[in-house]
Amino acid sequence: MTSRLSSRRLILSQSAAVIGAASTGLLLPQIVRAQSSKVRVGFMLPYTGTFAQLGVAIENGFRMAINEQGGKLGGREIEYFKVDDESEPSKGIENASKLVQRDKVDVLVGTVHSGVQMGIQKVARDSGVLSLIPNAGVHAATRGLCAPNVFRTSFSNSQPTRALGQAMMAKGHKKAVWITWKYAAGDEAFEGFKESYTAAGGTIVKELGLPFPNVEFQALLTEIAALKPDAVACFFAGGGAAKFIRDYAAAGLKGKIPLYGSGFLTEGVLDAAGPAADGIVTTMHYSDSLDTPRNKKFRLDYAKAFRMQPDVYAVQGYDTGLLLIQGANAVKGDMASKPALYKALESAVIDSPRGKWTMSKSHNPVQDIYLRVVENKENKVLGIAAKALADSGAGCKMA
Secondary structure (H helix, E strand, O other), X not given: OHHHHHHHHXXXXXXXXXXXXXXXXXXXXXXXXXHHOOEEEEEEEOOOOOOXXXXXXXXXXXXXXXXXOOOOEOOEOEEEEEEEOOOOXXXXXXXXXXXXXXXXXXXXXXOOOHHHHHHHHHHHHHHOOEEEEOOOOOHXXXXXXXXXXEEEOOOOOOHHHHOHHHHHHHOOOOEEEEEEEOOHHXXXXXXXHHHHHHHOOOEEEEEEEEOOOOOOOHHHHHHHHHHOOOEEEEEOOHHHHHHHHHHXXXXXXXXOOOEEEEHHHHOOOHHHHHHHHOOOEEEEOOOOOOOOHHHHHHHHHHHHHHOOXXXXXXXXXXXXXXXXXXXXXXXXXXXXXXXXXXXXXHOOEEOOOOOOEEEOOOOOEEEEEEEEEXXXXXXXXXXXXXXXXXXXXXXXXXX
């Protein structure tokens, strides 16, 4: 009874306030109940397994961006929810559904593994929840299965390697072997490499692969030694990348057959890889050694906040936060105002540590790709391998 009376008094007082305002010529904003509640943000990231450090870096970067804005989105407080996706595609739909149905998140941030992303993609398309992809580069997300409520802040799997072929040919490497894990990210990274390398006049003498996350590389490294290509190009990431780099050197290939790769080969693993990584050349949309005030400030602030150095995953998480901030501010925290929210996200210009980037029509970054070389546990920039590179967005039709 007391509750009902209190509610009735609130409604009457609100009505009186509106009437009073009308009589004085003022226009009060519409009272929206949701505005007083917190924005519910769900992280679906790997917190265990070979990609665990990537998930942590993404969350750190995201939280840092939000904290720089006073810890709010469009003036609203935030409540965080977390699910460990375990880099397990078979659990993708189930885990994403937990955040959407159980936790009722306003935005889902995830993930790293392209196979897991396909589960998130289905849930996002079915539910309409805003989905921000801070890493997984699976093509379908911004191609055939694109959606108005899905935005990627990282890359498509073929973007970094699409800038690799010309760089290798410029060094005189006319014959190459490609090696990767045989899963979506590896296959699509190969697409970009094959396209750019063959267009530049190169020949791929062999394509080698092993199941994800298998790290028994010895047999394939023995085969590479027998093939004697001019160079090797690859896609690996996380803990598996560090082991591949060490095994490559241990097999006697370092110094004999130059190693190239998508930049993920040397991201966040240089301490673990050690001297074996020196001389590896990669193409990537970020480098820790970018000599800009924006990057220097970001790196200093991140190191102070988390007592570790940031990598590309931290940058992608940070940029995901920056993108969401722009969208939320544009709608003054009203996350239910979806057309205006999506328009703001689509037109955003992100002032990133990696350099400014924009969003393509299929909701994938249009960005510079840098040519880098590892020297003393640092990815040093040699130049820009491709300027304002966009993914094709092939097959994307926004509903």
